[in-house]
Amino acid sequence: MSRRKTVGIVDYGVGNQASVWRALHKLDYRCRVSDDPKKLDETDILFLPGVGAFPTAMEKLHEHDLVEYLQGEAHKGKPFVGLCLGMQLLAEQSHEHGLTAGLGLIPGEVVPFPGGGWHIGWNAIEQLGDDPLFAECDGMAMYFNHSFIFDAPDEYRVYAARTEGSFPVGVRRGNLVGMQFHPEKSQAAGRALLSALVEGLCK
């Protein structure tokens, strides 16, 4: 029987840590919600949630002295998942409210949603490539609520969604994964994905 995994949820004062905690807790993972690197070190995988605007989120990460820590953990190979705005923070930079540098962990930049406006509601995700980590949830509907997207190079894209055209909604670079939607609020489909991510990345 596999060991019960411990998930570190990065608490930097922006967003929905509580919802992410509850979703993972219900999946029977131990969770540590903290901005303290010592506590986050005691975990198997990091989740970086986020709701709101990119510049505010980066400012908060700096305020909490978490930027270098997160970059260091990513480079050391610790499994690391960014959700929604947390995914966008993995990028090199964002154009939301001007230009702001991101964590720079996955090449690419955050740009306005194609055609402007928003992407709100339930949409199916389609797997790009053949990474087995993402196969289980291919075609499932997830809940989106965003107005910017992470325009990552093709080789890092693992999921796309469609409105008029197709756009990336999932990225992976080694131990780093980003999901533009909210698996914690995507009912059974979201639970399946969260479980696949924790189990798949912590092997």
Next chain:
Amino acid sequence: MIKKRLIGVVTVKDGWAVQSFGYKRYLPLGRPEVLVQNLDRWGADEIMLQCIDRSRPDRGDVGPDFALLDRVAKLGIATPLIYAGGVRTADDARVAVNMGADRIALDAMLRDDAQEVAKVGYQLGAQAVIAALPMTATDDGAQWRDYRTGKDEPLSDAVRSMLDDGVVSEALIIDHANEGNPGAFDPRVLDAGLADHVPLIAFGGISEAACVTDLLKREQVDAVAIGNFLSYREHAVQAYKEALVGVPVRPATYHRTIYA
């Protein structure tokens, strides 16, 4: 493709979930948490928790019902949650989101403080902000109801601009007079003078699947919100969805089917 949404509404007054009739008469339904949990279990696309007595002049501005939000958050629901009621500042909105709300619907603040609305949009992203607009249908188009004074007036340019400029993402158009009255939704309330590109959520007196279908087939209507009528039977959300023909909604799920 992006799906149109069926939103389950839980109306709360004096801390209790109520069946509301035109926001004038109320019947108690029980604890709001139980209704929220049902909607989550039944697979609603979003849940709106609207606390209707949080910014009434006769009660004072008591602010959002954070205690209720906390109780709801502790349920660990996996359905997106819209919170409405008593949000006075961007800070109120941020706290509500930190506690588990995904989006915030604003009403009084739209009239009282446009700058604060912009601040909410800046901090949370406009996609997280909804303009709640109680409307009264008239032969001359829809009039905007101020629920604190009971007066109707044309929708203000300021609110129109907020929606036009993307300060807030969607307009929740409430047929307040027909709310809670089966089959009474008057589509004329949708004629609020908003630009064609502003996404609408229709609410108030929508009970029949045919009406839901007609509304969701309108290009501008992204979602329909239903209150009382979801409380009458088990899995009402999915029963509605089964009856919607030719409308791109998430299919009825009944627990296990999770594919789009």
